Amino acid sequence: xxxxxxxxxxxxxxxxxxxxxxxxxxxxxxxxxxxxxxxxxxxxxxxxxxxxxxxxxxxxxxxxxxxxxxxxxxxxxxxxxxxxxxxxxxxxxxxxxxxxxxxxxxxxxxxxxxxxxxxxxxxxxxxxxxxxxxxxxxxxxxxxxxxxxxxxxxxxxxxxxxxxxxxxxxxxxxxxxxxxxxxxxxxxxxxxxxxxxxxxxxxxxxxxxxxxxxxxxxxxxxxxxxxxxxxxxxxxxxxxxxxxxxxxxxxxxxxxxxxxxxxxxxxxxxxxxxxxxxxxxxxxxxxxxxxxxxxxxxxxxxxxxxxxxxxxxxxxxxxxxxxxxxxxxxxxxxxxxxxxxxxxxxxxxxxxxxxxxxxxxxxxxxxxxxxxxxxxxxxxxxxxxxxxxxxxxxxxxxxxxxxxxxxxxxxxxxxxxxxxxxxxxxxxxxxxxxxxxxxxxxxxxxxxxxxxxxxxxxxxxxxxxxxxxxxxxxxxxxxxxxxxxxxxxxxxxxxxxxxxxxxxxxxxxxxxxxxxxxxxx
Numbered sequence: 001x002x003x004x005x006x007x008x009x010x011x012x013x014x015x016x017x018x019x020x021x022x023x024x025x026x027x028x029x030x031x032x033x034x035x036x037x038x039x040x041x042x043x044x045x046x047x048x049x050x051x052x053x054x055x056x057x058x059x060x061x062x063x064x065x066x067x068x069x070x071x072x073x074x075x076x077x078x079x080x081x082x083x084x085x086x087x088x089x090x091x092x093x094x095x096x097x098x099x100x101x102x103x104x105x106x107x108x109x110x111x112x113x114x115x116x117x118x119x120x121x122x123x124x125x126x127x128x129x130x131x132x133x134x135x136x137x138x139x140x141x142x143x144x145x146x147x148x149x150x151x152x153x154x155x156x157x158x159x160x161x162x163x164x165x166x167x168x169x170x171x172x173x174x175x176x177x178x179x180x181x182x183x184x185x186x187x188x189x190x191x192x193x194x195x196x197x198x199x200x201x202x203x204x205x206x207x208x209x210x211x212x213x214x215x216x217x218x219x220x221x222x223x224x225x226x227x228x229x230x231x232x233x234x235x236x237x238x239x240x241x242x243x244x245x246x247x248x249x250x251x252x253x254x255x256x257x258x259x260x261x262x263x264x265x266x267x268x269x270x271x272x273x274x275x276x277x278x279x280x281x282x283x284x285x286x287x288x289x290x291x292x293x294x295x296x297x298x299x300x301x302x303x304x305x306x307x308x309x310x311x312x313x314x315x316x317x318x319x320x321x322x323x324x325x326x327x328x329x330x331x332x333x334x335x336x337x338x339x340x341x342x343x344x345x346x347x348x349x350x351x352x353x354x355x356x357x358x359x360x361x362x363x364x365x366x367x368x369x370x371x372x373x374x375x376x377x378x379x380x381x382x383x384x385x386x387x388x389x390x391x392x393x394x395x396x397x398x399x400x401x402x403x404x405x406x407x408x409x410x411x412x413x414x415x416x417x418x419x420x421x422x423x424x425x426x427x428x429x430x431x432x433x434x435x436x437x438x439x440x441x442x443x444x445x446x447x448x449x450x451x452x453x454x455x456x457x458x459x460x461x462x463x464x465x466x467x468x469x470x471x472x473x474x475x476x477x478x479x480x481x482x483x484x485x486x487x488x489x490x491x492x493x494x495x496x497x498x499x500x501x502x503x504x505x506x507x508x509x510x511x512x513x514x515x516x517x518x519x520x521x
Contacts, residue, residue: 003153007330014190014334015167018341021186022171022179035370039176039377040107040353041271050181051281054268054346055090056288057184060191061343065296065336066144067406069320070313072300075237076226077520079300080293081246084513087286089255091506094269094282097260099494100425102275109263109421110358116424116487117432119362124436125420126358129263130351132410135395137264138347138388140406143396144314145340151318152333161389164340169385172345173378177271180345187338188288194335195295197328202302202320219301226301229520240408242457247517250459253466254411257418264350279498283505290512344385351384352377411458412450415466416442423473428488431480434473442469 003011037043046054071079106112110129114122146160155163172180203215206222220227231241245251259265272278296317303316310319324332356377361368368376416439423430423438445465449456 003329003333004326006326007333010327010330011334011337014337018183018186018338019167019171022183023174025182026174026176026179036107036357036373036377038178039374040349040357041267042176042178042181044271045273046178046181046268046271046277046281047273048277048280048284049185051268051272051278052284052288053185053188054181054342055265055282055285056292057187057191057339057342058264058268058346059343060292060296061141061145061339064292065195065339066148066314066317067140068296069300069303069317070315071240072226072297073303073310073316074313075231075241076223076228076301077293077297078229078231078237078241078246080297081229081241081251083289083292083297084516085247085251086255086259087289087509087513089252089259090282090286090289091509092256093260093266094279094502095498096496097266097425098269098278098282099275099496100489100491101266101270102272102278103494106270107357108354109261109266110354113420113424113435116489117430117435117485121420121432121435122358123362124439125417126354128413128439129354130359132413133264133347133351133354134384134387135391136406136409138344138351138384139392139395141340141343141347142388143392145337145344146392147314148318148336148340151315152321152329157393161392164337164344165385165389167337168341168344168348169382171341172349173381176374176377177267177349180342180349181268181271184342187342190331190335190338192288192291192295194332194338195292195299197324197332198299198317198320199295199302201323201328202299202306205323206302206305215302216298219298219305222305223301226304227520229517239455239457242459245457245459245463250411250457250462250466253418253462254414254459257414257421261417261421263354264346267346267350267353275495276499279502283502286509287505290509290516348381348384352380355380355384408458411462412446413439413443415446415462415469416440419466419469419473425489426491428484429477429482430473430488431477431485433480434476437476438469438473441472442466445469 068079068082101112104112104115106115108126110122110126113125142161142164143157145164146157149155149160149163150157171183200212203212203219205215206218207215228235230243230246231238232243242249269278269282272281299320300316303310303320306323307316307319310316321329321332321336356373360376361373419438419442420435423435442465445468446461449461449464450458453461
């Protein structure tokens with residue numbers, strides 16, 4: 001399939017507009033030069049709507065749109081549990097984690113670990129996250145985005161990789177987080193509009209023009225197995241979505257590690273004007289998480305009827321886009337690019353922040369000006385993108401369902417990450433050695449269990465690893481004297497109280513989720 005001239009024109013106008021807007025937002029005021037706070041944290045001045053939109057834009061990318069639609073094609077609505085339960089994880093993050101992080105005035109997650117433990121923990125986690133962000137996150141989004149471009153335009157995937165990298169760097173390299181976050185509201189609006197278009201047209205196609213509601217009903221009638229939220233043990237995808245574990249087990253470990261302590265996610269909240277604005281922004285993002293499955297997962301399920309013979313599940317969303325008429329295809333394609341480049345820019349900015357603040361600034365033997373640090377950050381962003389472009393195809397070219405593959409891979413170290421931060425935040429006796437044992441021990445345990453118990457679902461493995469690693473950490477602390485750590489967080493000085501509006505919205509979101517799971521249990 002090839003885009004028409006009108007579609008190409010729409011995409012080109014979008015790209016030019018995006019770069020132009022970002023350049024305008026990024027301009028320096030007379031006499032002011034960007035410092036690290038401006039470049040990495042948008043001057044700590046983001047309003048709630050920018051925080052919320054940027055959280056979703058950083059999260060929803062090709063990995064979700066292409067990958068999750070592919071999983072919906074193969075599995076069904078059960079994959080939506082990643083989105084819906086994430087809303088609760090976001091709320092808990094906003095109430096219990098953010099007040100501590102914002103009170104500490106940190107730039108990065110590794111920096112917090114140094115404030116709580118020591119420089120060893122900061123350094124180990126900084127290098128770890130750089131490797132994961134470059135070789136897992138950045139590479140995955142680039143590759144899936146390149147596949148979408150290839151499917152819709154006929155371009156080689158290598159050209160798609162280069163195009164996405166150039167667009168991302170063109171609008172984010174100079175302006176930093178402010179350019180990314182302030183344009184993300186446009187990206188999210190475009191993403192949702194494009195997703196709605198795909199969903200409406202696909203359901204209308206299934207109902208033969210009788211409407212969206214009728215189409216959805218026919219979808220449930222024709223493939224009812226695709227609307228089981230909780231899979232039984234006989235299901236082919238049980239190892240990926242193991243029954244009740246998605247509600248009461250290992251998925252929460254992944255959620256809290258991702259939404260609570262993932263640099264390119266939390267960096268948006270760290271850049272908020274204050275705690276109240278950050279919490280409102282996170283609540284906005286939680287509501288958007290309820291909507292995402294209807295514009296990402298549903299088209300994947302619809303593709304199982306409309307395109308039952310696809311060679312790979314990840315071809316589902318591009319196939320659905322082929323149904324769109326001229327003009328709407330360009331709009332939806334622009335929305336897909338919006339999702340991809342916003343995530344890429346978020347990741348590259350976080351990579352540059354960690355490299356500059358946690359590694360370069362710490363290991364350099366001389367003092368550096370703010371201008372020097374911003375320059376290093378830009379170079380780090382460019383270098384990370386270049387590496388990801390080079391390794392994307394060799395690493396992911398033969399993977400079938402990329403979304404699920406990435407979840408499994410990150411599951412090897414997620415329990416340790418979560419455990420380190422939970423101990424750092426809420427356990428006064430936790431020590432640096434206990435944190436390192438938890439990190440290394442969880443990774444070794446994960447590999448060992450995967451090797452000797454290959455049939456154990458990876459979510460269940462994460463639960464076991466988390467518990468065993470926690471016991472190891474407790475044992476280390478006991479052996480070290482079981483005393484309060486001198487750098488422990490003083491929780492009594494932190495204000496965890498949330499507004500009435502925040503509490504009411506928490507109840508509303510919880511009720512909505514109960515309804516969803518009751519309808520599609």
